[in-house]
Amino acid sequence: MIRAGSRTAAAKGVPFSASPVLAVKLPVWRSRLVLFVLFSAFAALAGRALYLQGISTEFLQKQGESRYARTIELPATRGKIMDRNGHVLASSMPVKAIWAIPDDVLQAPADKLRELARLLDMDERDLRKKLDSDRNFVYLKRQVEQDIADKIVKLGIPGIQTRKEYKRFYPEGEVMAHVVGFTNVEDAGQEGMELAFQKSLAGVTGSRRVIKDRLGRIVEDIESVREPHDGKDLTLSIDSKIQYIAFTQLKEAIERYRAKAGGVVVLDARTGEILALANLPTYNPNNRAVLTGAQLRNRVLTDTFEPGSTMKPFPVAWALETKRVVPATTYQTAPGRMTIGSATIGDAHAHGLLTVSQIIQKSSNIGTAKIALQMPPQEMWELFTTVGFGQQPKLGFPGAVAGRVRPHKSWRPIEQATMSYGHGISVSLIQLARAYTIFARDGELIPLSFQKLDQAPAGQQVISAQTARQMRAMLETVVSPEGTAPKAQVPGYRVGGKTATAHKLAGGRYVNQYVSSFVGLAPMSDPRVIIAVMVDEPIGAHYGGEVAAPVFAAVAANVLRAMNVPPDSSVTDIIIPKDAVQESL
Amino acid sequence: MSGRINLVLTAALVLCALSLVNAQYQARRLFIELERAQAAAKQLDIEWAQLQLDQSTLGKHARIEANARRDLKMMPVTPARTQYLTVGER
Numbered sequence: 170m171i172r173a174g175s176r177t178a179a180a181k182g183v184p185f186s187a188s189p190v191l192a193v194k195l196p197v198w199r200s201r202l203v204l205f206v207l208f209s210a211f212a213a214l215a216g217r218a219l220y221l222q223g224i225s226t227e228f229l230q231k232q233g234e235s236r237y238a239r240t241i242e243l244p245a246t247r248g249k250i251m252d253r254n255g256h257v258l259a260s261s262m263p264v265k266a267i268w269a270i271p272d273d274v275l276q277a278p279a280d281k282l283r284e285l286a287r288l289l290d291m292d293e294r295d296l297r298k299k300l301d302s303d304r305n306f307v308y309l310k311r312q313v314e315q316d317i318a319d320k321i322v323k324l325g326i327p328g329i330q331t332r333k334e335y336k337r338f339y340p341e342g343e344v345m346a347h348v349v350g351f352t353n354v355e356d357a358g359q360e361g362m363e364l365a366f367q368k369s370l371a372g373v374t375g376s377r378r379v380i381k382d383r384l385g386r387i388v389e390d391i392e393s394v395r396e397p398h399d400g401k402d403l404t405l406s407i408d409s410k411i412q413y414i415a416f417t418q419l420k421e422a423i424e425r426y427r428a429k430a431g432g433v434v435v436l437d438a439r440t441g442e443i444l445a446l447a448n449l450p451t452y453n454p455n456n457r458a459v460l461t462g463a464q465l466r467n468r469v470l471t472d473t474f475e476p477g478s479t480m481k482p483f484p485v486a487w488a489l490e491t492k493r494v495v496p497a498t499t500y501q502t503a504p505g506r507m508t509i510g511s512a513t514i515g516d517a518h519a520h521g522l523l524t525v526s527q528i529i530q531k532s533s534n535i536g537t538a539k540i541a542l543q544m545p546p547q548e549m550w551e552l553f554t555t556v557g558f559g560q561q562p563k564l565g566f567p568g569a570v571a572g573r574v575r576p577h578k579s580w581r582p583i584e585q586a587t588m589s590y591g592h593g594i595s596v597s598l599i600q601l602a603r604a605y606t607i608f609a610r611d612g613e614l615i616p617l618s619f620q621k622l623d624q625a626p627a628g629q630q631v632i633s634a635q636t637a638r639q640m641r642a643m644l645e646t647v648v649s650p651e652g653t654a655p656k657a658q659v660p661g662y663r664v665g666g667k668t669a670t671a672h673k674l675a676g677g678r679y680v681n682q683y684v685s686s687f688v689g690l691a692p693m694s695d696p697r698v699i700i701a702v703m704v705d706e707p708i709g710a711h712y713g714g715e716v717a718a719p720v721f722a723a724v725a726a727n728v729l730r731a732m733n734v735p736p737d738s739s740v741t742d743i744i745i746p747k748d749a750v751q752e753s754l
Numbered sequence: 755m756s757g758r759i760n761l762v763l764t765a766a767l768v769l770c771a772l773s774l775v776n777a778q779y780q781a782r783r784l785f786i787e788l789e790r791a792q793a794a795a796k797q798l799d800i801e802w803a804q805l806q807l808d809q810s811t812l813g814k815h816a817r818i819e820a821n822a823r824r825d826l827k828m829m830p831v832t833p834a835r836t837q838y839l840t841v842g843e844r
Contacts, residue, residue: 246799246803249803249806256810256813257806257807257809257810258810260803260806260807260810261803262800262803262804262807263800338807340807340810340811340814341810341814344816382782386786386789387785387786387789388782388785388786389781389782389785409815410815413814413815413816413819414815417816660832660833660834661832661833661834661836662833726832727830730830730831735838735840736833736836736838
């Protein structure tokens with residue numbers, strides 16, 4: 170009854186203070202306990218918040234970021250190498266490296282593995298051998314072209330991954346191999362200009378931190394981007410057309426005379442730019458599976474040889490310069506032998522009384538020696554050193570050699586005599602070609618360049634313009650029917666140069682193997698190019714006028730046409746005598 | 755009076771919040787577009803390099819000469835067969 174009564178009382182709105190519940194006396198500790206529990210719960214929450222926000226923030230933020238932020242590598246491309254006309258000689262293309270986690274891949278079905286081996290152009294057994302490894306990272310093949318890599322990814326074999334990398338392509342191949350050089354799989358220069366300009370050609374890889382959304386799209390940059398810097402393009406002084414001409418003509422000569430090796434260099438006489446530099450034997454930089462040292466050797470720059478008669482114009486020019494002789498001064502070269510001290514030097518044929526001009530034309534050793542012996546060794550040494558013999562060429566090309574000119578204090582008269590016609594000293598073909606700039610440029614020697622120049626560099630006057638002109642007139646007589654190199658004549662153009670045929674040294678003795686060379690200028694009225702040709706160990710013929718001079722003529726004819734040089738001679742029919750003058754060895 | 759101010763401010767707040775969401779969305783959309791354009795630029799760069807390479811390969815002097823000699827039966831000119839003209843001369 171009471172219960173029912175109280176319910177009616179509450180429903181009827183009995184005042185709160187009169188509520189019977191209040192009359193119940195509970196122990197005080199119960200409310201305290203509730204209060205305490207509530208507060209400790211709050212304290213726990215506050216403590217947790219403090220721990221998350223204050224103490225472990227860094228760790229948590231890192232964890233969070235790693236779930237949405239990614240660092241992306243921004244690859245930089247290696248600079249292109251181009252010739253002077255913008256023709257690409259070397260260019261990097263993106264390719265893929267295929268790598269594998271062996272344990273995962275080996276679980277793939279056999280037919281898929283067979284297909285993979287086929288795509289990789291590998292034997293299936295070799296592939297399995299590669300995969301049979303404890304490591305968990307194995308390169309299957311590097312530098313795989315994009316479309317093949319796509320097909321491999323399509324196979325969907327677990328554990329097969331790709332990585333982006335670059336492959337270098339050389340469209341000109343073997344023709345340009347020695348100048349351009351090549352890079353290794355890591356895209357670092359190994360030879361030639363690729364090595365010389367590694368620093369500026371190689372790019373700097375950049376990176377960026379980004380946020381990716383659930384679909385893998387980049388939505389935001391978190392940090393400032395480290396921009397990648399692509400490598401700088403390199404424009405060479407080489408003209409690929411001239412290079413091709415030089416290469417094919419040299420190749421023809423080497424095949425005809427079954428020679429061991431050879432080199433050609435073509436210089437622009439006005440700027441000192443190297444227009445072409447060809448070597449044989451050569452290699453294909455796109456496929457370097459089998460490479461020998463002989464193929465890699467850049468003979469023009471890294472091989473020295475005893476030049477022989479191509480040296481003769483230098484002492485003769487100096488004698489003219491110092492007024493010791495004039496072009497018409499005569500020397501007796503009969504009977505074709507001359508004894509200096511205990512040694513005897515000789516000419517191939519006794520020529521009799523020769524003018525200075527004819528000494529060059531007929532390439533008389535005795536005449537040159539007689540002229541050279543009129544001057545002190547120091548003067549000759551200084552001349553050789555000034556024009557660059559025995560000096561490291563400042564080309565920035567890896568492996569370029571200095572050659573050898575002994576100090577003048579140790580020269581005996583016989584040595585001075587033999588050096589005047591190019592024996593007992595060693596030079597490289599490029600040094601020889603550069604030294605001839607003093608004849609081509611009215612006495613001025615200029616530095617050479619592998620890079621395209623906007624303007625000619627400053628030169629150094631070595632001999633007077635008048636001497637240079639007199640020497641040019643002499644060099645022109647060399648290619649006349651009475652000279653040693655009538656086969657160097659070029660229809661329509663006046664050309665000139667000097668032949669050389671030198672015995673090779675083997676074990677300190679001269680042997681019956683030869684180096685035939687020719688250094689020439691064209692056109693003579695206003696020289697535009699200097700062409701130096703060297704053929705090593707020709708068989709069947711060995712005179713410079715026979716082996717190297719025709720290469721010069723063919724290269725000069727094509728190069729002058731390619732450079733649009735107007736002809737300076739109306740002679741278009743060439744007379745080549747049956748028995749040309751044989752030069753002295 | 756204060757009820758009305760509250761109402762206006764609430765409306766303004768909601769609008770601001772919505773525009774922020776919209777701005778963020780637009781920014782991301784534009785960013786993705788930029789990304790796509792940059793990727794396309796990169797791709798075009800590669801294509802350009804490839805084409806340059808092809809041009810060099812196809813324009814190789816060895817190839818041109820072989821084609822000219824073999825297919826077109828051409829011969830190199832010689833000064834003997836060339837008429838030279840000088841500008842300004844009659």
